[in-house]
Amino acid sequence: MKKTGLLLILSLSALIILSGCRTQKKPAAQGSADTSSVTSSQKSKKATAATSSSASDADSSSTSGVAESASNSSTDVDSQTQENTTTVDENRAATNHIASADSYAYSAAEVQTAMTGQPTTITQPTVFLTFDDGVNQTMTPRVLQVLADQQVHATFFVVGNTLTAPDNQAMLQKEYQAGHGIAIHSYDHNYSLLYPNRVANAANIVREYQQAETLMQQILGADFTTKVWRYPGGHMSWQGLAPADAQLKQLGVTWMDWNGAVGDALGSRGPKTVEAMLQYHANSLTAFPSSPVKVILMHDAIDKELTLQALPKVIEYYKTHGYQFGILS
Ligand SMILES: [Zn+2]
DSSP, rough: HHHHHHHHHHHHHHHHHHHHHHHHTGGTTOOOOOOBBBEOOOTHHHHHHHHHSSSHHHHHHHHHHHHHHHHHHHTTOOOHHHHHOOOOTTTTTSSSOGGGGGGEEHHHHHHHHHHHTTOOOOOOOOOEEEEEEEEOOSSHHHHHHHHHHHHHHEEEEEEEEGGGSSSHHHHHHHHTTTEEEEEEOOOSHHHHHHHHBBBBOOOHHHHHHHHHHHHHHHOOOBBBOOOOOOOOOGGGOOOOOOHHHHHHTTOOOEEEEEEEEETTTTTGSOOSSHHHHHHHHHHTTTSTTTTTTTEEEOOSSSSSSSHHHHHHHHHHHHTTTTEEOOEOO
């Protein structure tokens, strides 16, 4: 049963990844393309904190801050100025989210275990909405607005090279200040560098993680660090990842895949309507029905209009079914 489920999710994911990758090549200049897995590294301290907070606690504690910062700073923030508005608690370890998000931030390592239905300290139904391939000026602000309107939080798997543009740096700050989790989805999202001949190049992978993290620290400040990584294309799509996994782990980094998706990386074979996307999402959840933890793969790349349209309904599904919304840390 477990094996069957695993196979199902793997093939689902592989499908998503393989097609997603190709479709995403074109936005590479602004965003990048598509999918993947993650890593995280922090210990479980957060899982405990998060578990003890109820869904409404998590929502309200972060929401007010989020909604405000999202709307107040959306157009006029400059990276330098906003950086200085961050309250720095010297006793708080650097992490991938602002302090007010602590109550709903979960260790990615814990989530990685939990999402395949293995025993976990996360006992409440918890969903982690994840968005790959940003940031950009087209879709990212609209996704942020939906999340603010819905008063929920997500984790953004950002492609490092999108952050060289000043307006995109400001967008990253908006994500961060709004209480979302910031994770890394490589620097260049270039499969031929990360996985030449489909085999992982550990040195390139680790370098891309470090390049992206360094740039993020320059934008978000020294109290920022992120130990959450998603392999472009997904961990399950490539060969020879063990050395890269091990080197990332030495850096405290956890890779993270997903156990649910909306099918927005399937290209021409993907859902064409909101209804079809919601159906795809519902079907994807059957892979690990017993896990209280759902990690949902979505994209805020510039061509993901349908994802944006479906997003309020996806969120509604989890609210209706009693989930709290967490971020990966
Ligand atoms: Zn991607």
